Amino acid sequence: MSVGVVNTKRQKDNTKSTKHYTDKIKVELQELHEHQLASIRAGNPNFAAGSQNYITLSPTVTTAAINITDTTSNSAQTTIYTSTGSESLSKPISSNSITFATTDFSSKSLDYGIYEVNIALSDNGGSLNTAIIYEIPITGFQVTVAPIVAINEDVTFTATFTQASNVEIEWHWNVLSGDTELDDHLGMVSAIAKNHTFNTIGDFNITVVAGNSLGRVYKFVQFKTQYNVNGFSVVSNSGPHETGKNTIFNLFLSSAAQEPMGSITMRLTFGDQGVNNKAMNDVLKPDLLSSDGHQISHTYNVQGNYSALVSFESEISTQQFFIDQYIWDSLDNVSLNVPDLGNLSEIVSFKFTDVPASGFNYRVLTGDVEVFENDPSILYSPYSDPMLTHTYNKIGIYTVNVVIWNPFYSSSCSKVILIQAPIKDMVLTPALTNPSIMYPIPDGIVEFSYSMIVNHPDPTNITCYNSFHPTMQDDIEETNITYGIAINKTFTYTNAGDFTVNITCFNEVSRVELITKVEMIIAKLNIFSLSYPPVTGMNMTMVPSDDGLSDATFTYDEKNVTFQVELLRCVKFPPGIDIDFDFGDSTFRESLENVTVGTTITHTYRKRGII
Structure with a gap:
């Protein structure tokens, strides 16, 4: 009689009952424990496929049926009890074999593994025990690990299978020292991860053996150990630094660093799209161990806050340092040039001085109503002169307040500007002529006047x-000038000669110089002329x-003749000039008193002749 189940298979005991009874047959099926498996393996049973034993599998693992076969000719009634189901069945044995199909009783799906089957005959006694193994041969066995691993850290080995079941893996870490681990993995197995820590530096070649009851396979795995990147440090002054100047990064390696660390590359990303890659080889090692370290310089050309990343990278690990760099130009010397004086209603220009290479924020209050501010984005551009201009429309003293700043620097100042109306469009009389205007002495008095001839605001x-x-x-005086109102000045000359007259008027924003010339003469009688x-x-x-007989007579028509007294080119006569006129025609004399320039006298002549 045989029993078939779905599960792993193992060779039964070759002892088989030859007695046949009409009693009931009880079938029990149970999975063996680990200590039982060890005992079976130690006895080296003859394992075979389930179809060659008392257990058959039909049709798959998950739909297995238990089949019992009796090879005798006994046709007794048989009842079956099994641990895989609770149903009891009875059938007469009419031939050498009876098969109970899956429709005859409840079936149970079984995992891959090793099971014990016990068939016992009631009343008359007798039993049959056998072990069956149901598993899959190992195929496609591979073991992978990184070619370089870190010392003193868990290293993960991955064993993979195309198919396998009930796998026992031996990890021979060190054959010489006997460092070996044994792991059992029951059921279907496709991948296994195993961690192990190596405490020494060197090249390793380990052996990994995988097996089950159907066979064993092995793999050799080669790799080496090294230290993770350690002992590096970076020092750099975060600033602020100015644009266009070198920023220094000092790289160091501690003398206590654990080596070997493998091939190390330093990658320095400056944060402004600049990158520096350098192999940390033996040539650089003296610099790295020195007190100054190995220096790398970089020039930032645009203002801003940058995060530089220094990364020391090996085949297995990375040591990173983040360093903030603040790149901002100093504003300590920047000022706003404001003129001390300005003309009313005229453009006044403001200009920044001692400016840096890069832009900065500013706020300029002109002191009346206007405010100048710029776009904050100017911080990230080269400095450009903003050309600030303003017009003041009222006379007064104004305080111009200035604030300039960037994220790291700021300064402020105040400047005072005086706004006045300028002196413009002034004329002086007598005007400058060629030849000069002439005045007599006595009295030597000359009257001058100057005025503004265009309607401007009063200076x-x-x-x-x-x-x-x-x-x-010189005569110095404070003066008020108003359009249309002349300012008169009188001076008395006492000696003859040519004199240059200069009248200069000024205020804080303007200066006007008026010039004329006068000629003074001594007025003697002999230089008067008519x-x-x-x-x-x-x-x-x-x-x-x-009577018409006598000769005709002739008469003369009267003729007026105008006489004018002159004193060279003088525009005036000395005071008290009296003139007596004898017209030479035997008429009465005529007198003129206090004669002035331009005074004329007209006389009527009634006879022809030379006077």
């Missing part, structure tokens, strides 16, 4: 210097006689 805080004679001190027409025509009229 303020005016001072005028009046210079009439080279030997006399102006008249040298020849004046006089008409004659013929008058016939009354």
Whole structure:
């Protein structure tokens, strides 16, 4: 009689009952424990496929049926009890074999493994025990691990199978020292991860053996150990630094660093798209161990806050350092040039001085109503002169307040500007002529006047210097100038000569110089002259006689002649000039008192002749 189950298979005991009873047969099926498996393996049973034993599998693992076969000719009634089901069945044995199909009783799916089957005959006694193994041969066995691993850290080995079941793996870490681990993995197995720590530096070649009841396979795995990257450090002054200047990174390696660490590459990412890659080889090692370290310089050309990353990378690990770099130009010397003075209603220009290479934020308050501010994005561009201009429309003193800043620097200042109306469009009389205007002595008095001839705002805080004679001190006075109102000045000259007259007026924002010339003469009588027409025509009229016989007579038409007294080119006469005129025609004399320039006298001549 045989029993078939779905599960792993193992060779039964070759002892088989030859007695046949009509009693009940009880079948029990149970999975063996680990200590029982060890005992079976130690006895080296003859394992075979389930179909060659008392257990058959049909049709698959998950739908297995238990089949019992009796090879005798007994046709007794048989009842079956099994641990895989609770159903009891009875069938007469009419031939050498009886098969109970899956439809005859409850079946149970079984995992891969090793099971014990016990068949016992009731009443008359007798039993049959056998062990069956149901498993899959190992195929596609591979073991992978990184070619370089870190010392003193868990290293993961991965064993993979195309198919396998009930795998026992032997990990021979060190054959010489006997360092070996044994792991059992029951059921279906496709991948196994195993961690192990290596405490020595060197090259390793370990053996991994995988087996089950159907066979054993092995793999050799080669790798080496080294230390993780350690002992490096980076020192760099975070700043702030100015654009266009070198920023230094000092790289160090501690003398206590654990080696070997493998091939190490330093990658320095500066944060502004600049990158420096360098192999940390034996050539650089003296620098790395020195007190100054190995220096790497970099120039940032745009302001900003940067995060530099220094990474020391080996085949198995990385040591990283993040270093903030603040790149901002100093504003300590920056100032705003504001003129001390400005003209009313005219453009005043402000200009930044001692500026850095990069832009900065500013706020300029002109002192009246205007505020100048710039876009914050200017921080990330080269400095460009903003050309600030403003026009003040009221006279006064204004305080210009300035604040400039970037994220690391700031400064402020105040400047004062005086706004005044300028002196413009001034004229002086008498005007400058060629030849110069002439005045007589006595009395030597010359009257000057100056005025603004265009309607401008009244200039303020005016001072005028009046210079009439080279030997006399200038007349200095504060003056008010208003459109349409002349300022009169009188000076008395006592000696003859040519004199330059200079009147200079100024305030804080303007200066006007007025110049004329006068010629002074001593007015003697012999330089006076009389102006008249040298020849004046006089008409004659013929008058016939009354009787018509006598000769006709002639009469003269009266002729007026105008006389004017002159004193060279003088524009005035000395005071108290009286003139007596004898017209030379035997008429009465005429007198003029206090004659002035331009005074004329007209006389009527009634006869022709040379006077």
